[in-house]
Amino acid sequence: MNIEPFREKSKEIKETLTYLGFNQDYSFAQIGSKTGYKLIKTSTLEKLETKETDYSIEMFSTLYSSSLIIIRSEDGLKLNVLRRKKRKENKNENEKENENENENEKEEEEEKEEEEGDDLICSLEFEEPIISIKQNCKYLVVCTENKICVYLFEDLTRGCHRTFNVKSSNGAIALSSSERSYLAYSEKNGDITVRSLDDDQVIKNFNAHQSAVLRISISQNGSLLASVSIVGKNVRVFDLDNPKERPILFEFVRGKSQATAYGLCFSHDGGYLALTSDRGTGHIFCLQKTSRFSGVFLSVGSFAKIKLKKKVPAICAFSPQSPDQIFVLSSSGTLSIYKMDLKKGGECKNLKSIEI
Template sequence: MNVFHFKKGTEICNYNYSSNILSIRLNRQRLVVCLEEAIYIHNIKDMKLLKTLLDTPRNASGLCALSINHSNSFLAYPGSSSAGEIVVYDANMLKTECSIPAHDSPLAAIAFSPPGTKLASASEKGTVIRVFSIPEGQRLYEFRRGMKRYVSINSLVFSTDCQFLCVSSNTETVHVFRLEVPLERLEETSSWSGYMGKMFTAASNYLPAQVSDMMNQDRAFATVRLPFSGHKNTCTLVTIQKLPRLLVASSSGHLYIYNVDPQDGGECVLIQKHSLLDCRKSDKDGDGSAESSAPTSYAATVARPSNVPSSSAVTGYSEDGGALRGELLPEHEFAVGPLQLDDEREFPPISLCRRGQRSERDAVP
C-alpha cells in the first residue's frame, strides 16, 4: 500500500501485507486495510498500526465500510461468510460495538450515512435493503428493491442530508428510497397516521411472517432507467447549484447526471452525459451511442455539452418554485454548467492521463 500527498505529489509511506489488499477505507482519523482474512487499522496521523483483526470470516470481495465522520470512525464488516451478519467496530476506541443479523444470505453491500449514525445493507440476493441505527444496531427501515430476480448490488450510498438512499445494481434500474419517519416512531404519535400505523402493525401480526415483512417494506421513491445494463457502476446523490442530482458513473467510462424531484420522486430525467475517457476516436458505451473525441483537460470534459432531452419536452421542478409537475422548465433550469470537479478547494485534484500512464496528481491510497 502506497500513501501519497495529493498536492505535493510525494509518497508519505508504504506498507507490505501478507496477502492481496482487497479494499482500503479512510477518514481523517483512521485508515483501514482489508485483506481476505484480516483487517488492519492504522492511525492516519502517523500511520502507526493500532489494531489487527485476525478473527474475521473469509471476505473474498474485501467488503467493509468506514464512517467518514472521524469523531466515531465506526467500521463495519461481514461477521459470517455464509449469512448476512454485520460486525460494527469502533475504530477509535478499538472495540466491538455490536453484531447485526441483517440478512439470511451473505452480504453484498454495506454503507454508513455521513454522520455515521445509520448503516445500510444488502445481501447477495439484492431484493431487500435494510437500514440500522448505529451503534445500537436496531432496524429502522426496510426497502423492497425488487422481487422477480436476484441482482448484484453495485452501489449503496446515502445522500449528504441522510434523507435518501440510492441503490444501483447490474440491471438498468437505479432505485432511490426516502428515509421517512420509522414506523416505530409513527406509532408513538397521537395523530391519525399514528393510529393507522398501530392498526396496520396489529393486523400484520396475524399474517405469516413473510407476508407481513413484505407489507412493511417500502417501495422506491424515485427511479432511474439507465441506457445500459450489465456494466459495473457507482452512484451518488449530490446538490449542484442548489438542486438535487443523481450521478451514475459506469465502467464504460461515462458519467450520467439525472435530476431528482425531492417532493414527488418518480422517474428521474437525464440532464447531461459526459465521457470520462481521453479518446482520440469515437467511443461507444453500453447503450451503443457514439461519443465525439474528448478534450484534453478534465474541466473541459465536464463542461462540454452532451445529448440531453430537449427542454421543451421535459418536465420537472424549479429551484424556488418547488415541484412543478406538468410544467415545462426553461433551458437554463437544466443547465448544470461547468462542474468544477478540478477545484482543489472542494475536490481532490484530478488530471486526465492516457492509458498506461500515471501522474503525481492521480496518486491515491
C-alpha cells in the same frame, strides 16, 4: 469499485477503465485506468487532474479534497501513500479567450506537470491481496481476505494500529466520518459488526441478511447503516443509535429477481438511499417515517428510479450541495448527473453526461 472482476460479464465496459469511485463527501469522482488515474469535480464535471502511470490503477482513494492519495500496487500486495502535486490554478477569463493563441504554452505546462511524480509518503505491504480500502481523517482501513488492518494517519510508519481477523471474500466494509469513526464489516454469513475505532468497542453485532453481505454503507453522521446481500432483492437500514440488538428501521424491496448490487450510498442529510445493480436501474429509497407509524416499514418499493443507459457496473453518489441530484459513474465510460423530484419521485431526469 474494481471493474476487472466484471469485465467478462459485459462487453460494453470501456476497455481502458479499471476502477471507479467517489471520495468521502462525493465531491470528487475517482477513475482508474490501465495508464493512470483521473479526478473529476462532481459539482461542475470539471476534470481536476489526470496523472499517467506505467502500471494499471485497479484501486485508489483520495482523502476528501486533500492532496493525499492511496494507490494499490498492480499485484495487490502493497499500498503506496502519496501526496499529489496539485495542478496549477485555472487561467482567468481573459486568458481563456486567448486559449488558441496559447495552445503550445499550455501543452508545455501539461508535459512538465506529467513529468513531476507524486511524492511518496510511505508504502504498506501485505501478505495477501488487498480487497478494499476505506479512510477518514483519522484512520486508514485495509481489508484483505482474512484480515482487516487499521492504521493511524498521524503515524502510518509505525505499522498496523489494530488488526481484526475477519474473513471477507468480497471486502464488504464501511467507515464513517472521523466524528464517530465507526467501522462496519461482515464477520459471519449475513451478520454485521459495528465497532468504534476510537475506543475499540463493539457498538452493534446483528444479523442483517440470511445470505452473505455484499455492500455496506454508513450515513454521513454515523447514525444509520444500510446493507444489501449477494441476493440483492432487499435493502435494509439499521439505526446505530438504537439500543436494540437488531435495530432495523426499514426494509426496501429492489425487485423480485436476484441482482448484484454495485453501489449503495446515503444522501448527506440521511433522508435518501441510492442503489445501483446489474439490472440496469438505479433505485432511490426515501427514509422518512411519519409520526403515524412506528417500527419497521416492510416491503417498501423505491421512491424514484434512474434508467441507466447500459447494463454495466455503475456506482452512485448524492450531490453534497443538492439532495435532489444524483451522480452515476458508469464503467461504460460516462459520469452523469440526474435530478430527482423530491415531492413526486418517479423517474429521474438526466441533466448532463460526460465521457470519462
